[in-house]
Amino acid sequence: MDNFDVAIIGGGINGSSTALNLAKNGLKVCVIDKGSICRGASGVNAGTLTMHMTRAKLIPYAKKGWELWMNTEKWLSTEIDVKQKKGLCLAFTEEEEKLLNERSKIRKEYGADIKIISKTEALKIDPSINSKIKCAAYCEMDGHVSANQTGYVFSKALRANNVAIIENFEVSEVSNKNDIYEIISNKGKKINASKIVVAAGVHLGKILKLLNININIKCFPQQLIVTERMPELMKTVVTVANGKLSLKQFESGTVLIGGGWPGIGNIENDYTETKPENLIGNMRLACHAIPDLKNSRVSRVWLGLEAETDDAMPVIGELPNLKNAYVIGSIHSGYTSGPYLGLLLSEKILGKETDLSLFDIKRLIN
Numbered sequence: 584m585d586n587f588d589v590a591i592i593g594g595g596i597n598g599s600s601t602a603l604n605l606a607k608n609g610l611k612v613c614v615i616d617k618g619s620i621c622r623g624a625s626g627v628n629a630g631t632l633t634m635h636m637t638r639a640k641l642i643p644y645a646k647k648g649w650e651l652w653m654n655t656e657k658w659l660s661t662e663i664d665v666k667q668k669k670g671l672c673l674a675f676t677e678e679e680e681k682l683l684n685e686r687s688k689i690r691k692e693y694g695a696d697i698k699i700i701s702k703t704e705a706l707k708i709d710p711s712i713n714s715k716i717k718c719a720a721y722c723e724m725d726g727h728v729s730a731n732q733t734g735y736v737f738s739k740a741l742r743a744n745n746v747a748i749i750e751n752f753e754v755s756e757v758s759n760k761n762d763i764y765e766i767i768s769n770k771g772k773k774i775n776a777s778k779i780v781v782a783a784g785v786h787l788g789k790i791l792k793l794l795n796i797n798i799n800i801k802c803f804p805q806q807l808i809v810t811e812r813m814p815e816l817m818k819t820v821v822t823v824a825n826g827k828l829s830l831k832q833f834e835s836g837t838v839l840i841g842g843g844w845p846g847i848g849n850i851e852n853d854y855t856e857t858k859p860e861n862l863i864g865n866m867r868l869a870c871h872a873i874p875d876l877k878n879s880r881v882s883r884v885w886l887g888l889e890a891e892t893d894d895a896m897p898v899i900g901e902l903p904n905l906k907n908a909y910v911i912g913s914i915h916s917g918y919t920s921g922p923y924l925g926l927l928l929s930e931k932i933l934g935k936e937t938d939l940s941l942f943d944i945k946r947l948i949n
């Protein structure tokens with residue numbers, strides 16, 4: 584039976600980033616996934632790296648994550664498409680203008696370099712936006728990553744750093760004997776490790792339950808829409824004041840439209856199904872923000888399951904009443920911050936001074 588220093592349960596952006604940094608520091612690490620790595624939320628998300636949609640308290644972490652994404656050649660690979668773009672968050676009504684001012688102010692207080700600009704200034708930055716806006720919030724720290732490439736690049740980087748990638752291993756039991764964790768799959772396969780990290784995304788609650796820790800993890804089935812390829816249409820990453828829209832155009836010409844318009848789904852069998860009325864609502868709002876989008880056709884829609892705790896803040900750090908057991912997950916805009924938060928958790932595991940008190944799981948335990 585294999586013996587690892589650290590076994591990571593869940594190979595999404597959080598688990599994989601943690602694993603990569605631990606391995607770079609000389610530990611023998613494995614990443615266990617019930618499917619393939621980075622094929623859950625981390626492989627199907629919209630890849631937007633925006634401060635406009637990030638919860639204010641998480642801005643300092645999102646900024647660090649953004650910087651890591653913009654410098655992947657230093658820690659991951661140049662094979663993943665990352666693009667820095669300017670970000671505009673639009674307000675169409677007086678109510679939205681007020682909301683935008685309030686939300687931008689608090690994000691600024693947490694370190695986001697956001698400023699409110701006039702309609703004229705916004706149209707100069709991106710002439711494709713609807714000229715009926717009242718104003719916009721502007722941030723240079725924005726952009727996107729092609730999230731569907733995450734699995735490929737992380738697999739390569741993890742293997743290059745001698746991390747064992749154990750796929751199609753659905754963890755169904757975890758026990759501890761003499762300070763060694765035994766991780767057992769639903770098919771009876773076993774892995775031993777001195778330390779474990781629970782990074783199971785939307786299934787976090789299920790794995791924590793195996794360790795007698797009960798927290799509520801909500802599951803949001805999120806829909807995304809991608810258009811056919813079009814000539815260059817928009818120059819920025821566009822969001823709206825109420826947070827119900829995010830869209831950007833990739834180099835290929837396709838426009839990816841999201842914003843949290845829910846579909847149908849559950850974690851029992853990772854089931855997802857589209858909700859057509861919400862796809863239409865999302866598309867209408869996108870066409871309102873960028874009127875020329877009306878000339879485009881939808882080429883594909885898909886869904887992913889997003890995890891959220893009861894206070895919508897992440898859980899990262901040590902698990903209480905257990906030795907050498909850690910958790911990471913439920914991070915709002917988690918793809919943006921994931922690489923940095925994985926780095927922080929790996930530093931904690933390596934015994935470095937790391938303040939993760941904001942994310943302490945104890946606040947949520949039932």
Ligand SMILES: Cc1cc2nc3c(=O)[nH]c(=O)nc-3n(C[C@H](O)[C@H](O)[C@H](O)COP(=O)(O)OP(=O)(O)OC[C@H]3O[C@@H](n4cnc5c(N)ncnc54)[C@H](O)[C@@H]3O)c2cc1C
Pocket residue numbers: 592593594595596597598615616617618619620621622623624625626627628629630631632752753754755782783784785786790805806807841886887888889911912913914915916917918919920921
């Ligand atoms: C549609 C959508 C759009 C999004 N858009 C954005 C965006 O634009 N920008 C942004 O910053 N964030 C975005 N997010 C959020 C972001 O994708 C997530 O916060 C992040 O990817 C979560 O990473 P994770 O590693 O915690 O979870 P995941 O990527 O879900 O990884 C968890 C892994 O655990 C594995 N697992 C679960 N149970 C078990 C088990 N029993 N045994 C073994 N393995 C198990 C799963 O197979 C999975 O691979 C979006 C999310 C969705 C769903």
